[in-house]
Structures are given as structure tokens and as C-alpha cells.
Amino acid sequence: MRLIVHDLAEPEYDAWLSGFCRETDEVIGLEGDIRHCVGCFGCWVRTPGTCVLKDSYKHMGERLAACEEFVLISRNVYGGYSPFVSNVLNRTLPYVLPYFTTKNGETHHQQRYERQIRFTVHFYGEGMTGAERETAQSLVGANALNLDASGYTVAFHDTLVSLKEVQ
Amino acid sequence: MRIALVNGSPKGGASNSGILLEKLKPLIAEGNELSVYRVNVKPLKPEQYGELNEADVLVLAFPLYFDAIPSHLLRMLVEFEQYRQSKQGNTDLIVYALINNGFYEGHQCKIAADIVSNWCSRSGLRFGMAVGHGAGEMFKSLSRVPLGKGPLKNLGAAMHQLSAAIHARSSAESLFIQPNFPRIAWRLAATHSFWHAQAKKNGLRPKELRRQAFQQSR
Numbered sequence: 311m312r313l314i315v316h317d318l319a320e321p322e323y324d325a326w327l328s329g330f331c332r333e334t335d336e337v338i339g340l341e342g343d344i345r346h347c348v349g350c351f352g353c354w355v356r357t358p359g360t361c362v363l364k365d366s367y368k369h370m371g372e373r374l375a376a377c378e379e380f381v382l383i384s385r386n387v388y389g390g391y392s393p394f395v396s397n398v399l400n401r402t403l404p405y406v407l408p409y410f411t412t413k414n415g416e417t418h419h420q421q422r423y424e425r426q427i428r429f430t431v432h433f434y435g436e437g438m439t440g441a442e443r444e445t446a447q448s449l450v451g452a453n454a455l456n457l458d459a460s461g462y463t464v465a466f467h468d469t470l471v472s473l474k475e476v477q
Numbered sequence: 478m479r480i481a482l483v484n485g486s487p488k489g490g491a492s493n494s495g496i497l498l499e500k501l502k503p504l505i506a507e508g509n510e511l512s513v514y515r516v517n518v519k520p521l522k523p524e525q526y527g528e529l530n531e532a533d534v535l536v537l538a539f540p541l542y543f544d545a546i547p548s549h550l551l552r553m554l555v556e557f558e559q560y561r562q563s564k565q566g567n568t569d570l571i572v573y574a575l576i577n578n579g580f581y582e583g584h585q586c587k588i589a590a591d592i593v594s595n596w597c598s599r600s601g602l603r604f605g606m607a608v609g610h611g612a613g614e615m616f617k618s619l620s621r622v623p624l625g626k627g628p629l630k631n632l633g634a635a636m637h638q639l640s641a642a643i644h645a646r647s648s649a650e651s652l653f654i655q656p657n658f659p660r661i662a663w664r665l666a667a668t669h670s671f672w673h674a675q676a677k678k679n680g681l682r683p684k685e686l687r688r689q690a691f692q693q694s695r
Contacts, residue, residue, distance in 0.1 A: 345518070346487055346518050346547070346548055346549040347487060347542065347547065347548070348487045348488060348489070348517070348518065349486065349487045349488050349492075349540060349547075350488070351675065354672065354675075354686060355672060355675035355676050355678075355679055355681070355686065356679045356681075358681070358685060358686045358687070358688040358690070359688050359689060359690030359691070360690045369690075371690060371691070372690045372691040375689070375690075375691035376691055387551070387555065388554070388592045388593075388595040388596040388599060389588075389591060389592050389595045390545045390546065390551070390588075390592045391545070393548050393551045393552040393555060394548075396542075396543070396545065396546075396547075396548040396551050397548035397549075399543050399548075400542050400543060400547060400548050404690070407686065407687060408667075408672045408686065409668060409672065409686075410580070410581075410664050410667065410668075416580070416582055416585065417580040417581045417582060417585075417611075417660070417664070418580070422687065422689060423689060423691065439595070439598070441591070441594070441595055441598070442595050444591075445588060445591040445592060445595055448588050448591070449544055449545055449588050449592075452544040452585075452588055453543055453544055456543070456544065
């Protein structure tokens with residue numbers, strides 16, 4: 311199963327992504343309120359594995375653990391994700407453990423779950439600069455390392471039309 | 478000159494970003510007007526965007542989230558970019574970033590510094606430099622340690638370079654540093670004095686922190 315998080319408005323989603331998504335996918339879009347992570351660490355030390363904020367995104371850690379592939383479809387905002395996609399990603403913190411390990415000589419989080427996921431990111435937007443593409447590429451690589459992904463892919467789309475062609 | 482200090486920690490009370498700003502303040506106070514803004518889950522008011530837009534210097538202090546800028550602060554940056562499209566403000570506003578991350582190595586803040594720099598390009602702002610510091614959660618226990626001493630020796634040197642750049646309103650090479658404290662000792666302290674102590678406060682044993690919520694629900 312793929313867990314897909316996107317920031318497209320409903321008409322854009324219907325036009326460009328209804329064909330991209332499969333029946334077995336779990337899709338998270340802009341609907342409903344989402345609270346920002348407040349850095350309380352409650353998902354690590356109060357209710358391990360589950361966020362303490364009471365909204366429909368509190369189980370993001372478990373939802374990530376349940377998928378084979380994690381797909382983000384986001385406008386490229388300054389070389390990163392859009393505020394909404396970033397917000398959902400921030401709420402997946404309970405997917406990892408508070409403890410540290412060393413990978414490639416750097417500190418990273420230990421994994422809560424033994425299984426690995428694939429990480430795929432589609433950035434879209436007109437007029438992305440070279441710097442924004444480069445930063446986005448580095449960001450996805452760094453996220454993949456922290457999520458202990460089995461592999462990752464980054465794609466850039468100048469228009470939503472080319473996103474439709476991905477499938 | 479007018480210097481706006483933005484504390485971008487999402488926490489409600491004391492924060493590591495706040496501690497870093499407090500350490501910076503005495504170095505840049507002389508001859509300048511300092512104003513502090515708190516951007517957490519509450520967004521800034523329109524008049525506050527107006528104040529930021531008229532400042533001479535903007536210092537963004539924030540924690541690293543998923544190798545980038547926390548989403549609540551990112552929203553503020555997007556809103557500020559839009560605000561500047563409607564109101565011109567100071568065309569020579571320069572931005573500095575003070576980033577702390579929960580890992581040990583300061584260089585893990587580099588991508589977030591690049592995002593701030595890209596935001597500056599989009600928003601008609603000048604990017605000054607960033608200071609990225611590792612082991613951010615140590616700051617609370619080190620808040621009384623003088624800057625430039627013991628574990629804060631590297632931070633002291635970096636803050637002096639940052640303050641010199643702010644006084645001159647100039648751009649400089651970003652600095653990514655860690656505390657003068659061995660990584661292994663920091664890691665042991667984080668595990669036992671921080672995570673296990675927090676677990677105990679919540680009535681949990683250390684091994685319960687490894688709970689696999691996904692498997693339990695099935």
C-alpha cells in the first residue's frame with residue numbers, strides 16, 4: 311500500500327491525480343484541520359508511537375509504518391515542501407524513536423519499526439530555480455536517511471500535466 | 478538600526494531558540510533597537526508583518542524539523558513573502574538564521590539554512606548568514622554557562638562572527654558547529670538524563686518507549 315500526501319486543491323486533484331492514485335492507496339489531502347507539531351516529545355515519552363495532539367493526524371506514525379511506499383506530492387516551496395505537506399511530515403515524528411544511532415558518521419534516530427519503506431517525492435511548480443531543485447534533492451535524501459527508507463526517488467514537474475504522466 | 482528577533486520555536490514556554498536569542502542579544506544591543514517576536518502555533522498579526530517588513534535586520538531562530546523549517550514557521554515565511562508583494566517595506570532588509578538541531582552535528586542544519594536563503598531570493602530579501610548548532614536540547618542545562626566558555630566555546634566564537642555580520646549588515650559564510658562536549662557523553666546524557674527521565678515522569682519504563690503502536694493496533 312502507498313501512503314500519499316498531497317497539497318492539491320480538489321479540482322486539481324480530480325484533474326491530475328485521480329488517475330495517479332490506485333484503489334489500494336491511502337491518500338491524505340488538504341481536508342480538515344491539522345495542528346502543528348509543538349515539539350513536546352509526547353509521542354516519544356508519554357504515548358510512545360502516537361502523537362498526543364487530538365486531531366485526525368495523531369496516528370501518522372502508525373500510518374507510515376503500515377505502508378510500503380510513502381509518496382509526497384508537493385509544491386516546491388523555497389527548496390522544500392509546502393506548509394501543509396511539511397505539517398503532515400512533521401506529525402510522523404513518532405515513526406522513529408528518540409534514541410540515536412550513527413550512520414555515515416552522523417547522528418540519526420533509531421527506528422521504531424524493523425520494516426523499511428520506499429520514499430518518493432514529486433515536486434511541482436513553475437519557475438523552480440536551480441538552487442530550489444538542489445536544496446529539494448538534498449532534503450529528500452536527508453529525510454530518507456532519517457526515515458531509514460529502503461530507497462528514494464525525487465522528481466520535478468514544471469506543470470501538473472507532467473505529473474499526470476508519471477503514474 | 479531596527480533588529481527584529483523572531484523566535485520560531487513551536488513550544489509555548491521556554492525554548493532552545495529563545496536561549497540562543499538571549500545569548501545573542503547583548504552582542505547586538507548597543508546602538509540598536511531590538512524587538513522580539515514569537516511565532517508558534519499562533520500566527521503573527523498583520524501589524525507585526527508590517528513591523529518586520531520595515532526592520533533593517535531579521536534574525537530567525539528556530540529548531541530543525543525533518544532537516545528543514547518547522548511547518549508553523551514555514552507558513553509565516555510564505556505569508557511574509559506574500560505580504561512583501563503587496564507592501565514594499567525595506568528593500569535592503571537582511572536576514573540571519575540561528576538554527577538548532579536535536580542531533581549532535583551542526584552541519585545537519587545546512588539544508589534549512591539553504592531554504593532560508595532560497596526564501597530570501599523569492600522575497601526580495603538579502604541573506605546574511607546562518608549559524609547551525611547541534612545538540613540543541615542541551616541548551617536548557619547550559620543556559621547559565623557564559624558564552625565562549627566550556628561546552629559553549631564554539632557557540633561563543635560563532636555568535637561573535639554573527640554579531641559582527643549583523644552590526645555591519647553584511648553577508649558571511651554560514652557556520653555549522655557542535656558543543657565542545659564529546660558526542661558519546663552527549664548521547665549517554667540524552668538517553669539517561671533526558672529520555673529515560675522524561676519516561677519515568679510519565680510512569681513509563683525505558684523499554685516502553687519502544688512500543689510499536691502499529692502492530693499493537695492489529
